Amino acid sequence: MTDRGRRKTMPAFLSACAIVMALAAAGCSEEPTELNALTASLPHGDVVVRDTVITATGSSTYRQFEVMDGAINLLGKTGNYTALTAMNFYPSLFPARDTALIHSARLKLRCITWHGDSTGTFAFSVHRILKVWSQTTLIWDSAQTGFYESASQGSSLTGAGPDTQVVTVSLDTAFVREWFMTPTSTDTRYGFVLVPDPSCTIVRGFTAFDSDSTHLQPQLEIIAGSPTGPSRDTATYYQGIDTFVGNIDNLTTDPQLLYLHAGVGYRASMQFDVSFIPRGAVVNSAELLLQRDPVTSRVSKFTADTAIVAQTIYTSAQPPVLDIVTQDGRRKAGTAFTFSTDVRRSVQLWVHGPNYGLALRPSLEFEFVAPDLLTFYNERASDPLRRPMLKIIYSTPL
Amino acid sequence: MLKRQRVLPFLTAVLGLSAAWFGTAVAGSGGSAYSILGIGDIRYAPGSRGAGMGYTGIGLAPSLYINAASPASWFRIDRTRLEGAALYEGFNSTDGARSRYLARLDFHGALLAIPISPSDGLVLVGGFLPYSQVGYDTYTTGLYSRVGTDTVTMGYRLHHIGSGGITRAVLGASCAPAQAFSVGASLNYMFGTLSRSSEQIPVQSGFSGGTFTSNQSISGLNFTTGVLVSTLGGITESLRPLSLGAVVTTRANLHTIDDVTYDYTFERDTSAAQYKRIGVPFSFGVGIGYQASERWTIAVDYTAQPWSESDFEGATPAGIRDSYRIGIGAERAGSRESVAPWLDRLSYRLGFTFHQTYFNPGGHPVDEWAVTAGMAFPLSGESRLNVAAEYGSRGATEGGLIRDRIFRMTFSLNISDLWFVRYEED
Numbered sequence: 001m002t003d004r005g006r007r008k009t010m011p012a013f014l015s016a017c018a019i020v021m022a023l024a025a026a027g028c029s030e031e032p033t034e035l036n037a038l039t040a041s042l043p044h045g046d047v048v049v050r051d052t053v054i055t056a057t058g059s060s061t062y063r064q065f066e067v068m069d070g071a072i073n074l075l076g077k078t079g080n081y082t083a084l085t086a087m088n089f090y091p092s093l094f095p096a097r098d099t100a101l102i103h104s105a106r107l108k109l110r111c112i113t114w115h116g117d118s119t120g121t122f123a124f125s126v127h128r129i130l131k132v133w134s135q136t137t138l139i140w141d142s143a144q145t146g147f148y149e150s151a152s153q154g155s156s157l158t159g160a161g162p163d164t165q166v167v168t169v170s171l172d173t174a175f176v177r178e179w180f181m182t183p184t185s186t187d188t189r190y191g192f193v194l195v196p197d198p199s200c201t202i203v204r205g206f207t208a209f210d211s212d213s214t215h216l217q218p219q220l221e222i223i224a225g226s227p228t229g230p231s232r233d234t235a236t237y238y239q240g241i242d243t244f245v246g247n248i249d250n251l252t253t254d255p256q257l258l259y260l261h262a263g264v265g266y267r268a269s270m271q272f273d274v275s276f277i278p279r280g281a282v283v284n285s286a287e288l289l290l291q292r293d294p295v296t297s298r299v300s301k302f303t304a305d306t307a308i309v310a311q312t313i314y315t316s317a318q319p320p321v322l323d324i325v326t327q328d329g330r331r332k333a334g335t336a337f338t339f340s341t342d343v344r345r346s347v348q349l350w351v352h353g354p355n356y357g358l359a360l361r362p363s364l365e366f367e368f369v370a371p372d373l374l375t376f377y378n379e380r381a382s383d384p385l386r387r388p389m390l391k392i393i394y395s396t397p398l
Numbered sequence: 399m400l401k402r403q404r405v406l407p408f409l410t411a412v413l414g415l416s417a418a419w420f421g422t423a424v425a426g427s428g429g430s431a432y433s434i435l436g437i438g439d440i441r442y443a444p445g446s447r448g449a450g451m452g453y454t455g456i457g458l459a460p461s462l463y464i465n466a467a468s469p470a471s472w473f474r475i476d477r478t479r480l481e482g483a484a485l486y487e488g489f490n491s492t493d494g495a496r497s498r499y500l501a502r503l504d505f506h507g508a509l510l511a512i513p514i515s516p517s518d519g520l521v522l523v524g525g526f527l528p529y530s531q532v533g534y535d536t537y538t539t540g541l542y543s544r545v546g547t548d549t550v551t552m553g554y555r556l557h558h559i560g561s562g563g564i565t566r567a568v569l570g571a572s573c574a575p576a577q578a579f580s581v582g583a584s585l586n587y588m589f590g591t592l593s594r595s596s597e598q599i600p601v602q603s604g605f606s607g608g609t610f611t612s613n614q615s616i617s618g619l620n621f622t623t624g625v626l627v628s629t630l631g632g633i634t635e636s637l638r639p640l641s642l643g644a645v646v647t648t649r650a651n652l653h654t655i656d657d658v659t660y661d662y663t664f665e666r667d668t669s670a671a672q673y674k675r676i677g678v679p680f681s682f683g684v685g686i687g688y689q690a691s692e693r694w695t696i697a698v699d700y701t702a703q704p705w706s707e708s709d710f711e712g713a714t715p716a717g718i719r720d721s722y723r724i725g726i727g728a729e730r731a732g733s734r735e736s737v738a739p740w741l742d743r744l745s746y747r748l749g750f751t752f753h754q755t756y757f758n759p760g761g762h763p764v765d766e767w768a769v770t771a772g773m774a775f776p777l778s779g780e781s782r783l784n785v786a787a788e789y790g791s792r793g794a795t796e797g798g799l800i801r802d803r804i805f806r807m808t809f810s811l812n813i814s815d816l817w818f819v820r821y822e823e824d
Contacts, residue, residue: 029428029488029501032535034555036498038491040536041798042434042759043717044558045596047610049542051550280660280669282598282608284552325664344606345664352667393542393552395598397610397658 047395049284052276056379056388058357059270061252064319065139065245066265070368071210073244074263075109075124076203077196078116081248081371083203083263084143086133088191089179089220089240096182103223103232105176107154109167110216113205113302115371120201122161126154126171129190135243140264143245148193155197167204176222191240203371205302208242218242246371256381257293260308262362263371269313269320270378271357272390274350284393286347288329288358290376291386292337298373306331306374307363308339312346313356322359323349329360339376347392428500429533430489431800432757432764432793434560435717436705437616437676438532438592440756442723443507446483446784446810450772451727452749454697456685457643459580459628462780463812464509466527467685467699468645469582470624472572473519475511477780482508483810485528490803494795502533506808509568519574523584524567531563532592553601564590564616578632583623588650588678591615609661616676618652641687645701650678677709693731700724705756719763721756725749732776745774747786755792762799766792768806781813 030036068074074083107126127148156169171192179189196203207216217238225232246263258268277283288310299306307330312323329341346358366372377386433439444467448455455467461474464481488501509525536558543551570584595611624645631638654676658669683701690696702722708714727749733742749770757764768790775783788806795801 028499030498032498032500034537034557036496037535037537038431038493038496038498038800039538039798040431040493040759040800042431042800044434044536044538044556045594046538046540046556047554047596047598049540049552049554051542051544280610280658280667282606282610282660282662284598284600284605284607342604348606348662348664352665391548393550393605395554395608397596 046398047282048398049393049395051391051393053389053391054272054274055384056390057271057273059258059268059378059388061259061266061268062319063251064265064267065141065247066368067136067139067243068245068263068368069135069243071208072112072205072369073208073242074115074203074205074246074369074371075194075196075244076116076122077200078120078203078371079248080250081203081246081263082196083244083246083371084196085194085242085244086129086135086138086143086191087194087218087240087242088129088189089237091179091183091187091189093237093239094179097180097224098182099227100177100180100224101227102173102177102180103225104221105171105173105223106221107169107171108219108221109169109206110218111161111163111165111167111204111206112216113300113370114163115203115205115300115302117201119159121157121159121199122167122202122204123157123197123200124155124169124194125152125197126169126192127151127195128153128175129193130188132190135241138243138245140245140247143193148195153192157197167206171220180224205369209238209240214238248371251373254296254375256377257296257375258360258378260360260362260374260376261371262367262369262373267359267361268376268378269357269359270388271355272347272350274347274355274392277347277351277392277394278396279351279353281351281394281396283344283348283351284395285391286342286344286393287391288341288343289332289389289391290329290339290341290360291381292331292339293375293377294337296373296375300370300372303366303370303372305363305365306372307365308341308374309361309363310341310343310346311359311361312349313359316356320356320359326364328363343390347390351394428487428489428502429531429535429560430792430802431491431534431536432755432759432802433532434534434558434594435757435759436708436715437678438530438560438563440530440703440721441528442701443483443527445481446772446786446808446812447729447747447774448727449788449806449808450747450749450770450784450786451697451729452699452725452751452770453723454685454699454725454727454749456624456645456683456699456701457626457641457687458685458695458697459626459641459687462782462814464511464523466507466509466568467683468624468626468643469523469570469572469584469622470580470626470643470645472511472521472523472570472582473574473580473626475513475521476516477513477814479511479812479814480508481810481812483808486807486809488805490805491800492795493798493800500535501805504528504531506810514571519572519580521572523571524569527566527568529564529566529588529590532560532594534558534560551602552605554605554607555599555601557597557599558595559597560592560594562590562592564588564592570622578627578629580626580628581624582626583621586620586622586647586650587617588620588652589617606663608663609659611659611661613657613659615655616652618650618676618678620648620650620678622647639689641689643685643687644683646682647680649680652676652678674711675709676711677707679704679707693733695729695731696727698724698726703756717759718756719758721754723751723753725751727770732774743776745772745782747772747774751790757793759799760797762794762797764793764799766790766804768804777813779814781811784808784810784812
């Protein structure tokens, strides 16, 4: 190449070389990792780790009627606990047969659990629902006065029976015939509610419409026929909406206890003062320790795991607004009645503030399917070792 | 229509600067572990020419370069110049047991010089230069244990990362009241953010960690002024090749806004901002230049900064001391004859520098030395592509410290144009 040619091409060539060299050289760098990290006596900064154990500064039990809408519907009475079940087969599934005769209508409920006196009486009646309702909104309060008709549309009286017993109740045919009428703009087919009789001494749990097996779902078997001839048809319906509502009054009798009652909505709130932890500290661990009272707790044999759930309370409103994240607590290995819950999230949020405390409730696995009761000693327990304790390990920058 | 010779340099400049910025984005997280001290690694950026000559330039007055070492040296610039630079910096560091090589590519400043009145040496210069850089990434470990009826043990690692830096925005001018005497001054606005984080990583399961990140936004002003006697021929003829320069930068009171961000497993929190200040001490330097022949130049510089007078919220932080730098370098300038062979048109530079850094962790001084070399490639007209390479060493493994083998390469593009002057063919 001539010197003149070199002068023409060299600038671009050199520029390209410089750029490529720079990028290639930068690419030779290793990645800093823990394995190749160097140890040096430089002021990198450290953290101070501290641990502490504190007891609750306050607690209370509160009742918050909850929408149950679980996989099991409860019905009956045991002790002071009462459960009603509301059901409505989808009206759209019934054909419009204004002149059809209903010869019989039987409601079949597949039982799966029981609670209370296993030798007791299971008695209930069927009542027409008078209001619009939904399985995702119905709670105990809204299922009281004016929700259903006092007149019975059917009743059942049985013994406890086996766990998998199918309870059958005959419904009033005139009541069922209304479901085959041509719908009108003032349609009032809201279904029915099953109400335990005063003589009932057991709570049965039966599978809901949500069951993934049709033979376990509530079924309505209807035999209908022509008003002018002998022909009869048998039709079975097993789709609809259902839920149960439950309540127990005068539950909180011992001031040293917190009551978590499933099947109603009894929960507890608890406060700890963590204001001594400086803002900015990392909460490395926070273990809430509760002592269960085995005497007053009431757990059925169908509850496999007596777990509880702790949730951070977000506001001072009543009932409290809870953090969507749940923290599970279970019996601590090697102990008989000590429940341990990892509440790192709550304590970390409290350090940041504000601190409205912690809500305790039965595990989601049985809060909506069983009338179980768990009781725990609170900070007023006469034995200090039974009081709620919070073990915290936290770190602050040095 | 612009002449082709004028378009090419600007296109090359855009390409080069783009590459520098891109390089910044793709570069690794390299840096010196010592940058955890003070306000990080203090940059000395006299330009690629000075970097190749042992970081000298206070006593020189080039017309082809924007010499950032002294504002008094700008008076010879007779056409508009733009210079942008990128710095590749690699640290091969060892603590005596382990070693690693970390490197990064950074933007290393850009300056624009506009001659207002060349006959009076009145030149206006503005741009950005790096002042300090923080870049460390290392781990330490810790253990917390309580023995008793309820034994607790929590081991943890701390991952320390530092990043950011301070940039100096420069706006200054030079003038030459006499033929061999020039003065210059610049206003320097220093700004940037230093970020230092420590992430606690528990070793055992069942424990949560978190990250503390301290962010320090910095801003403040200082001034630089310089004088340059471009020839001492007025004293005696034998001193005609000698030039002498001096530069002083005033103390900077930097205002800082500090906050700490806490990142936890479950949430994030930020502390309230705190307003503080950092007093960066003044600095000064003197330099001598010797024009041995038309193409040979020799330069010696000495700069110092008494960091013992620094003021970080009322106190001088531990681990720093007074710093100074000595540099010596030589350049064989390329021929400017258009008919000269291409290799003869290249400039060649060589130098050596010793730097007593302001790092003094635990009373162990950290000194740095380096040999430097550089070349300037003529691109078009008076435009140059400059490359400076440097190899040096810093610190020692004694005292539980780190020895850095440092490899730096500075790339700069220097382009020029005649602004405000009409070409007849235009």
